[in-house]
Amino acid sequence: MMSPLIFLHAIVGEIGLFAFLWVLIEMLNPTETRIKRAKIVAVIGVVCLLIAWVAGGFYYVNTYGDVVKPTIKESDFKWAHSIVMETKEHVFLFMPILALLVTSLLWRYDKELIKKRDARITIILLAGLIFLLGFAIAGMGAMIGAGYRMALEAGVI
Amino acid sequence: MNPRALVRSATIVMVLIAVFTIWSEMSGAIKWFFALASHHWIGKSVLSLVFFGLLYLAFAKGNDELSLKDTYWLLGSVVVSGLAIVIFYVWHFLR
Numbered sequence: 001m002m003s004p005l006i007f008l009h010a011i012v013g014e015i016g017l018f019a020f021l022w023v024l025i026e027m028l029n030p031t032e033t034r035i036k037r038a039k040i041v042a043v044i045g046v047v048c049l050l051i052a053w054v055a056g057g058f059y060y061v062n063t064y065g066d067v068v069k070p071t072i073k074e075s076d077f078k079w080a081h082s083i084v085m086e087t088k089e090h091v092f093l094f095m096p097i098l099a100l101l102v103t104s105l106l107w108r109y110d111k112e113l114i115k116k117r118d119a120r121i122t123i124i125l126l127a128g129l130i131f132l133l134g135f136a137i138a139g140m141g142a143m144i145g146a147g148y149r150m151a152l153e154a155g156v157i
Numbered sequence: 158m159n160p161r162a163l164v165r166s167a168t169i170v171m172v173l174i175a176v177f178t179i180w181s182e183m184s185g186a187i188k189w190f191f192a193l194a195s196h197h198w199i200g201k202s203v204l205s206l207v208f209f210g211l212l213y214l215a216f217a218k219g220n221d222e223l224s225l226k227d228t229y230w231l232l233g234s235v236v237v238s239g240l241a242i243v244i245f246y247v248w249h250f251l252r
Contacts, residue, residue, distance in 0.1 A: 122225065
């Protein structure tokens with residue numbers, strides 16, 4: 001059975017990613033109303049990614065290492081931990097910092113974003129990066145889950 | 158709030174995360190140091206945030222005019238650091 005923490009990690013993580021896609025779209029042609037909306041959505045996105053960080057981290061430290069990791073490492077699908085999980089857990093650390101940065105820039109520049117092209121493009125590029133990187137990380141999560149299921153089906157335990 | 162300092166701090170922290178990751182796999186002493194926070198991943202998580210804050214304070218008094226050049230450095234550091242982590246773990250697995 002899937003841990004509720006993994007469910008929470010995946011759901012809030014994806015809501016966070018879509019929040020930054022929303023920010024990107026609002027910044028393509030900003031008005032005062034769109035900037036106001038983007039600021040609120042970015043805060044929601046940061047909160048979601050922080051919850052995903054804590055929930056995923058709690059599961060990783062308390063359950064994954066004792067249950068999932070040994071099963072995968074004993075199987076023919078070791079790569080699911082040794083390459084994919086190791087990469088995922090470390091590349092994920094980029095996300096909260098990038099999300100905090102985008103949100104801080106939105107609140108700092110506020111209505112100035114209508115005229116400040118460089119700041120606006122920075123927010124667009126970073127929000128797009130958060131969305132793409134986040135879905136690459138979600139894909140890695142799916143690969144780890146598949147590796148664990150294949151290890152169980154192969155009768156490792 | 159100094160936006161340029163924020164972007165420059167994030168640029169360096171992305172590189173530091175890759176350095177922490179690779180160094181802790183190569184050195185037992187470094188992994189032990191990060192694990193002082195109960196788990197090496199928690200240690201890296203906390204230290205990345207601490208460094209982000211400290212670097213911001215170090216850069217905060219400088220010029221606050223954000224340019225796209227700063228942004229491109231940040232994007233580059235994310236790509237290079239991310240690739241370094243992936244390539245390192247592939248190499249570590251295959252060796």
